[in-house]
Amino acid sequence: DQQVKQNSPSLSVQEGRISILNCDYTNSMFDYFLWYKKYPAEGPTFLISISSIKDKNEDGRFTVFLNKSAKHLSLHIVPSQPGDSAVYFCAARDSGNTPLVFGKGTRLSVIA
Amino acid sequence: GAGVSQSPRYKVAKRGQDVALRCDPISGHVSLFWYQQALGQGPEFLTYFQNEAQLDKSGLPSDRFFAERPEGSVSTLKIQRTQQEDSAVYLCASSRGLVSENEQFFGPGTRLTVL
Numbered sequence: 002d003q004q005v006k007q008n009s010p011s012l013s014v015q016e017g018r019i020s021i022l023n024c025d026y027t028n029s030m031f032d033y034f035l036w037y038k039k040y041p042a043e044g045p046t047f048l049i050s051i052s053s054i055k056d057k058n059e060d061g062r063f064t065v066f067l068n069k070s071a072k073h074l075s076l077h078i079v080p081s082q083p084g085d086s087a088v089y090f091c092a093a094r095d096s097g098n099t100p101l102v103f104g105k106g107t108r109l110s111v112i113a
Numbered sequence: 114g115a116g117v118s119q120s121p122r123y124k125v126a127k128r129g130q131d132v133a134l135r136c137d138p139i140s141g142h143v144s145l146f147w148y149q150q151a152l153g154q155g156p157e158f159l160t161y162f163q164n165e166a167q168l169d170k171s172g173l174p175s176d177r178f179f180a181e182r183p184e185g186s187v188s189t190l191k192i193q194r195t196q197q198e199d200s201a202v203y204l205c206a207s208s209r210g211l212v213s214e215n216e217q218f219f220g221p222g223t224r225l226t227v228l
Contacts, residue, residue: 035216042129044117044204044219045156090155100146100169101217103155 007092007104016113020078024091024104027072031093034086035101036065036076039088048089049076081111115139117220119205125226134190134223138207139166145188146217147180148204156204162188195227 006025014020023038027108028096032053037045049072051058051065064077078085088108118137126132138145144163149172156216158172162202164185177195192199202224206217213223 009154037219042205044195044221047216047218068184069124090195092155100161100172101156103148103157105153105155 005091005102005104007028007091011108011110013090013110013112014081016083016111018082019083020085020109020111022078022089022107022109024074025072026093028093030095032096033094034067034074036092037092045090046085050082052106053055058071083111083113085109090112117205117207117218119220120222121221122221123224127228128195128197130195131191131193132225133197133210134164134203136188136205136220138186138188139218142207142209143146144189144205144208145182147188147190148206150204150222197227200225
């Protein structure tokens with residue numbers, strides 16, 4: 002039973018437009034959420050995170066929104082650039098230094 | 114380099130062989146995690162060390178999998194009598210401390226193919 006779900010396996014966006022990647026979770030004990038970006042033949046790289054006490058966190062072109070009542074988070078990238086093309090993983094964990102629970106990933110393609 | 118390194122990057126094993134995968138975490142990082150990523154899936158947790166202590170091994174799929182971190186730095190994941198279903202990318206991650214906000218830094222992974 003997947004505790005973290007990314008229902009869109011792929012997404013294609015034009016350069017300059019907004020990319021919105023979605024993630025749903027089922028475990029109400031999760032209190033920290035992260036997005037990782039992965040290029041082929043490399044490990045995942047941390048992108049941005051959000052604690053459950055917040056509903057928004059912004060870092061440059063990247064913003065993560067958290068809706069706790071809906072158990073939903075989203076990553077917005079604006080403006081999208083060709084270099085953003087990668088697989089994006091949503092991950093979550095509960096309190097403490099616990100293992101991350103990952104979604105299956107969404108492959109983003111930004112078309113020039 | 115300053116990042117997490119893993120070796121070998123690629124490993125091909127015949128079914129039944131034993132393999133050993135190495136992880137060098139970022140210097141000074143207390144926590145070390147191993148994850149398994151099957152094709153088309155997200156990484157799945159295998160085991161977790163805090164310094165040399167293995168605090169959680171609930172994700173290890175069978176007793177053929179064994180991990181150690183004897184001096185609290187380098188870690189080795191050993192798989193005995195490999196099976197085809199063990200084929201995956203094995204990712205190692207380390208983090209600085211013990212609090213949940215510490216991000217995990219991942220290595221490039223070892224791609225294991227069992228024939």
